Amino acid sequence: MSRLIIVSNRVAPISEGGMAAGGLAVGVYDALRETGGMWFGWSGEVASAAPASPKIEERGPVTFATVSLTRRDYDQYYRGFSNDTLWPTFHYRSDLTHYDRHEFDGYQRVNAWLAHQLIPLLRPDDVIWVHDYHLIPFAEALRQEGITNRIGFFLHIPFPASQVLVTVPPHDKLMRALCCYDLVGVQTEPDLRALRDYLEHEAHGTVSADGRVDAYGRSLRIGAYPIGIYPDELAALAKEGQDGRHLKNLRQTMHERRLIVSVDRLDYSKGLVERFRAFEKLLEISPNHRAQVSFIQVAPPTRSDIQSYQQIRLQLEAESGRINGRFAEMDWTPIRYLHRQYERAVLASLFREAHVGYVTPLRDGMNLVAKEYVAAQDPEDPGVLVLSRFAGAAQELDGALIVNPIDVQGMAEALDHALGMPLDERRARHARMMTVLRRNSVSVWRDSFLRDLRAVRQ
């Protein structure tokens, strides 16, 4: 079998037990540790000069090849065009999008430089799988250097509607570059419909019913491949943590109260402010929950050098302070807002302890937390997932209470419904979702994408 080369901007921490840095790193690492192969990407470091070649480290069956970025590259490629232009637009927040042509030039330059760094490590039959919006031009850059290997691309974030995508000034260049891949995967059917729409109506290409595309003079395939988790591993992790220090401390402070839990990077796409207001609304409309329910929001910092992320942090701090000031009692704090990162094992046990998993992004490619919450539950006495219809996970998790994340009243009612749901119904919903999670595990995601990629030129 040919070697697998994974390319992504964010690479999982190399040290054992290191912190996960978001869903891409978690999902890709789970997929790669079974097959083995090489993972190439940014080391997460900003250095004064670009390295001459990647740093190579072995960890079990995975070889990590990482490079640092210069400050200019980081500013233009990562902070600028990737996270201040593409991220907000692809999450339908054109109001937060900034565009600077120099940043786009930097984005292309860094893609070409990264491709150049990878080339000496490649073998002719390697299969290359590139991940996410930071690296749309990566295959084009490899092709320009004569690389003919199979190259696939997976987009972890939503693919936006054409009329939103065309607000990015160089949308045509981006989509032309995207068509240099052999296979382009997105998370869900709605993402696939949006991609197909752009290719047919903006690029004037053709797309067949089974996903064959002819556009910009190139032939490729497109498909939907929802990323998953290992639900049984996660369940075991959650169970193991039940006697751990974190949970013991938590139980002592809860005094038998019910628990609602949310975990998200502190990102404006995650709908945190509306979520806090819906919890406030719950306390307003159902006074019986006052002093009986606590809400824990874990929200580790992310991309904090971007203004829109600084603003969401200030807004959330103000909201949690205001709501706690309004409802708190001497021995009860309604919202516990934790602006820090936790290990996945700790989160898994916290999920199992929670009566409600409260996952309400305004837009999200998938949202692995929603899947992890379900997997962590005790099947005999499971909690209830309240899930935004705009998370990719909502396409699969039909046992959740599906909400519109801007409908504060609707979310408060869903929380009330979840807190009062009878055991039989909770068990039935949970069992249904576990079946889906097992069927669409992370290995199924990896294997179906790679099967299609290996088949493209046969």
Ligand SMILES: O=P(O)(O)OC[C@H]1O[C@H](O[C@H]2O[C@H](CO)[C@@H](O)[C@H](O)[C@H]2O)[C@H](O)[C@@H](O)[C@@H]1O
């Ligand atoms: O690398 P960062 O800038 O620190 O951000 C973390 C990651 O965030 C995004 O994750 C996405 O991938 C998940 C797994 O497929 C998916 O569940 C989630 O909906 C996405 O938001 C981003 O796409 C990654 O590139 C980042 O590494």
Ligand SMILES: O=c1ccn([C@@H]2O[C@H](COP(=O)(O)OP(=O)(O)O)[C@@H](O)[C@H]2O)c(=O)[nH]1
């Ligand atoms: O403090 C934290 C917060 C999150 N996560 C993990 O980071 C991933 C977040 O992925 P998701 O798809 O939900 O969102 P993303 O951050 O990728 O947008 C999940 O596996 C979480 O368990 C973690 O390990 N520690």
